[in-house]
Amino acid sequence: MAEPAYLAWMDTVLFAGLALAAGLTLLVSYRVIRGPTVPDRVVALDTIGTNVVAIAALYAIWSQQGYFVGVSLVLAIIGFISTITVARYVTEGDIIE
């Protein structure tokens, strides 16, 4: 079908955003590998989780499949829970006493 011009622009911007977010996630993994301390790595992993939330939302728009919005929400929840778990493990020594 004949797409209007603004839909082509939206596709271009969304794909550029996807590529940019994927490259930024690769850059963040530098801080995961070479963080001086453990909280640096935890912060970088949390940032990777947030970036993947953004990637899932962008892919939900770009591919017109609305199920990936649910993927983004669940990834946000899992990232929060893992951050809290690692913070408790570092401070308390165990997770569930």
Added chain:
Amino acid sequence: MTAAETAAAATAGPVRAALVILLTLVGSFFLVVGTIGLLRFPNVYNRMHATSKATTLGAASIALAATVYYLPNGDGLMALVTVVFLFLTAPTGAHMISQAAQRMGVPFLDGVTWPRQPTSVDADGADGTDADAARGDD
């Protein structure tokens, strides 16, 4: 259902497309800023300053773009819930990681101390040395 969804999604008007483009560009900008801050700041507390605000704003802006794109359907509401959840959980997680880093003994930068705590019990005689008192309560 999939064909109906595709047809409903393919009829995005120019205003909606412009809003999606604008929110995606703003979100990409904040993701770039947060990543540069994470890579370039010298300390874990400063890195958390970059990631917990800029990256969260970027991801929330992109999720808001998904909200704008899908809004008559239920997926737009789910993207809005994602925005609310990000704004609720990112400060909480950053607070817990910073507390853990401070209890692990990750040092501050030179010249950075705790602000004076008037309600603390053991801050009677200590004038500017609250950092040692707060760091040693492990």
